[in-house]
Amino acid sequence: MRLISILLFSLVSSWVLAQTIADNEQASQVSQKTISIKQSVLELNRNLYQLEEDLLSPATTRAGVYFSLSYGEFFEPYSVNITIDDKQPIQYLYTKRQVDALRQGAVQPLKNLNLGPGVHTIKAIAKGVDNNGKNRELVLEQSVEKHDKPLYIELKIQDNKEIQSAELMISQW
Amino acid sequence: MKFLLYILLMISTSQVFAVDSEQEILRLKKGEYYYHYLTGDFPSAMNQLAQWRDTGGAIAGEADVMEAAMLLSLGLHQQAQHIFERIQQTGSDASSQAWFYLAQRWYELGHYESVLFSIGQMSIEGLKDSVIAEAQFMKASAFIELGEHKKAQKQISTMARDGIWTGYARHNYILAMFDGNNSGQSLALLIEDATYYLPQTQEGKDLKDRINLIAGLHYLQGGKNRSADKHLKNISLDGPYTPAALLQYGWGQVEQGRYDQALQPWRDLQTRFNRFDPEVMESMLGVPHVLELIRAHTQALKTYEVTEQRLTAMKSLVESINTGLSEDPWLERWISQQKDQSWGWQANIEKTLPLDDTSAVLKNLLVEDAFVNQMTEYRDLVLLSDYLIEKEESLRLWITLVDKRERESKADQAKPLIEKASRELDIAKDEFKHLEAYLQQSDGDLFALPNKVEESNISLLVNSAKSIERLIKKNKASRNVEQYKQRWARVKGVFLWQMNEDKPQKQWQLKKELVAMNRLIKQADTQLLEVRLAHQWAPSAWVGMKDRIIKMLAKTSKIKQLSLQVRNESKQALVAESKVYLDDLTHRLNDYLSQSRLSIARLYDDALQHYVATGAIEELGE
Numbered sequence A: 001m002r003l004i005s006i007l008l009f010s011l012v013s014s015w016v017l018a019q020t021i022a023d024n025e026q027a028s029q030v031s032q033k034t035i036s037i038k039q040s041v042l043e044l045n046r047n048l049y050q051l052e053e054d055l056l057s058p059a060t061t062r063a064g065v066y067f068s069l070s071y072g073e074f075f076e077p078y079s080v081n082i083t084i085d086d087k088q089p090i091q092y093l094y095t096k097r098q099v100d101a102l103r104q105g106a107v108q109p110l111k112n113l114n115l116g117p118g119v120h121t122i123k124a125i126a127k128g129v130d131n132n133g134k135n136r137e138l139v140l141e142q143s144v145e146k147h148d149k150p151l152y153i154e155l156k157i158q159d160n161k162e163i164q165s166a167e168l169m170i171s172q173w
Numbered sequence B: 001m002k003f004l005l006y007i008l009l010m011i012s013t014s015q016v017f018a019v020d021s022e023q024e025i026l027r028l029k030k031g032e033y034y035y036h037y038l039t040g041d042f043p044s045a046m047n048q049l050a051q052w053r054d055t056g057g058a059i060a061g062e063a064d065v066m067e068a069a070m071l072l073s074l075g076l077h078q079q080a081q082h083i084f085e086r087i088q089q090t091g092s093d094a095s096s097q098a099w100f101y102l103a104q105r106w107y108e109l110g111h112y113e114s115v116l117f118s119i120g121q122m123s124i125e126g127l128k129d130s131v132i133a134e135a136q137f138m139k140a141s142a143f144i145e146l147g148e149h150k151k152a153q154k155q156i157s158t159m160a161r162d163g164i165w166t167g168y169a170r171h172n173y174i175l176a177m178f179d180g181n182n183s184g185q186s187l188a189l190l191i192e193d194a195t196y197y198l199p200q201t202q203e204g205k206d207l208k209d210r211i212n213l214i215a216g217l218h219y220l221q222g223g224k225n226r227s228a229d230k231h232l233k234n235i236s237l238d239g240p241y242t243p244a245a246l247l248q249y250g251w252g253q254v255e256q257g258r259y260d261q262a263l264q265p266w267r268d269l270q271t272r273f274n275r276f277d278p279e280v281m282e283s284m285l286g287v288p289h290v291l292e293l294i295r296a297h298t299q300a301l302k303t304y305e306v307t308e309q310r311l312t313a314m315k316s317l318v319e320s321i322n323t324g325l326s327e328d329p330w331l332e333r334w335i336s337q338q339k340d341q342s343w344g345w346q347a348n349i350e351k352t353l354p355l356d357d358t359s360a361v362l363k364n365l366l367v368e369d370a371f372v373n374q375m376t377e378y379r380d381l382v383l384l385s386d387y388l389i390e391k392e393e394s395l396r397l398w399i400t401l402v403d404k405r406e407r408e409s410k411a412d413q414a415k416p417l418i419e420k421a422s423r424e425l426d427i428a429k430d431e432f433k434h435l436e437a438y439l440q441q442s443d444g445d446l447f448a449l450p451n452k453v454e455e456s457n458i459s460l461l462v463n464s465a466k467s468i469e470r471l472i473k474k475n476k477a478s479r480n481v482e483q484y485k486q487r488w489a490r491v492k493g494v495f496l497w498q499m500n501e502d503k504p505q506k507q508w509q510l511k512k513e514l515v516a517m518n519r520l521i522k523q524a525d526t527q528l529l530e531v532r533l534a535h536q537w538a539p540s541a542w543v544g545m546k547d548r549i550i551k552m553l554a555k556t557s558k559i560k561q562l563s564l565q566v567r568n569e570s571k572q573a574l575v576a577e578s579k580v581y582l583d584d585l586t587h588r589l590n591d592y593l594s595q596s597r598l599s600i601a602r603l604y605d606d607a608l609q610h611y612v613a614t615g616a617i618e619e620l621g622e
Helices: A002-056 A096-103 B002-038 B042-054 B057-073 B077-090 B096-109 B112-120 B129-145 B149-157 B164-179 B185-196 B202-221 B225-233 B242-255 B259-272 B278-293 B297-323 B330-336 B357-361 B369-410 B414-441 B452-474 B481-541 B545-621
Strands: A062-070 A075-084 A087-093 A108-114 A118-130 A135-146 A151-160 A165-172
Touching: A002 A108, A002 B042, A002 B369, A002 B545, A062 A075, A062 A096, A062 B002, A075 A096, A075 A108, A075 A151, A087 A108, A096 A108, A096 B002, A108 B002, A118 A151, A118 A165, A135 A151, A135 A165, A151 B002, B002 B042, B002 B057, B042 B057, B057 B077, B057 B096, B096 B112, B096 B129, B112 B129, B129 B149, B129 B164, B149 B164, B164 B185, B164 B202, B185 B202, B202 B225, B202 B242, B225 B242, B242 B259, B242 B278, B259 B278, B278 B297, B278 B545, B297 B357, B297 B545, B330 B369, B369 B481, B369 B545, B414 B481, B452 B481
Parallel strands: A062 A151
Antiparallel strands: A062 A108, A075 A087, A075 A118, A118 A135, A151 A165
């Protein structure tokens, strides 16, 4: 009787073990397939990104607006509001994680635009707090010129240690 | 010679400007990549990296390191490993920040030699204190994992005493000491140091509880009950380690024969925590066991009976959940509660399931890393297949739009309109030139720039002059023409005087209008040029695009089919594993039920035997 019980037990155990191994193998196969899909999606995503860029804004009319923060000691942005030729408003609210990223030297791609050739006027307002915790607005108005090559516009909040304050600046390439 | 120098200067200046501009664009692209990376948007970061790579070899080293880090973040270790091996062989000039990110990923994967290599490439200059502390922690932990305890100890001694990362490093070091069966005063001091120097934050508090729990368990296993008591008592009553601490504290008391003191923590455990927790289930049988030990047999019997009823109810719940698990959308409910919609290892995932019967029963499976990784993988597949479905739809819409662009471009009326506008502008330019010439001539012309009244006055003067001429020709003696002549000359004089007085004002007005007109003509000229350019560029919005979209659509559909299939397989694997867990739980409940039923039977049997024995004695007495 005892022998039969041991035999039955070992049979059940081996079946359970085989089942567990089969489950693990299935999970590992799924993992391998998932990795392969992730890689395909990444590659596809790159190509799609390029295609969408070309469809949305061909190089001739492409303009990108970027936002960056230099040190950010005297100003912490909460939001930014930009208009180009009093049209195409760009508004953005920042999370703490995004501000941290900007402080570490990251540059935020705010928007890709289609701009015709010629001179355009940019108006920007950055709202936030200064190093004393008081609400502050940095305002800027400037002209940029679009040629047949892609235009890069960078809005930068730069600390000015001499006046213990920050200022909003614009650069274009 | 001077002229040549000037030309050379001009050429070099323009070249420097072009190089500067390229450098600045590269800086923007690099910054944009870091932005996506630091905000956890890895697919966008990968896109950016591809563009960044295209810009040249100057940043290839850094791009390699960052790509490896990102592939690791997305769970693509093999590809990352290839890149990393290449970097190890060829060397790289990547920044310390990039090496830090790579070290983080290797640490998560448990590749400790690679962690040490990556940290070895870092230089602490310019890095934030928190980054340095985390790197030091990874280095110390990597040494511990590789068995180099002295190096780990030396590393920990260089870290800030009260930092959270130092606390984690000490925790890992203590665990290594336990594994190596180390004991004695130095270990006790190490534990004391580790629990004392921690920041007063929730994270610091939880870490303190964890260190106390591992110390308590270690001392319990070694039979040092008083030391174990000391550490278990220090664990807070509202932390993640409370159930384990309460259960072990109870057993410690039982070991020391303090039965009544074991009951309180176990009752607390049963009232405050999930009944499917192994600690709670164990305490359910522990309480009547202790009651038996203190010879409170009736109470023990009643408690066993209540436990048996609770276990039966739990078992039927587990069985009903197990039966309907395939149809129950518990995984979908969990996915829909996630706020972060990104995929990959760095996605900010809420790992707790929405509170319901299924999640309560599966609680202990849901804290296993392997199972959580599988769930995360399933979530990734759901997100990826949804993304692919969305992209497929979007590509179909693009085909329609490109077709429309092509139709509109071919039926385009822009060219004749541009030509017409050009002709009209030429006419305006001619008129402008004519007016400009007229303004220049106006200085010498006495009757220049007349207004309407003046024009009629001039014609009146001309007509009057003709009338006077007629009268002179007739030359009648009765008519004195001289008077008319004088009067005409007087009127003409006054008129000319007035016109001459008004002329500078009129010239100024005309000049102003001409300037405005010139500005408008220039604007129209620029606008016309822009329209011509836009018209010239317009075909780039559709030429060759349709073929590209169709190719991309076919590729997307293929990957989508595959992802849907794997998504299905992943769900089936999760359900199968959950069923195995629920079967195990049912077996465990069966074991506990058997134990409680056996104890009930034994207690009844004891009582019966006692009754029979005492009855027989009484009978004998009678």
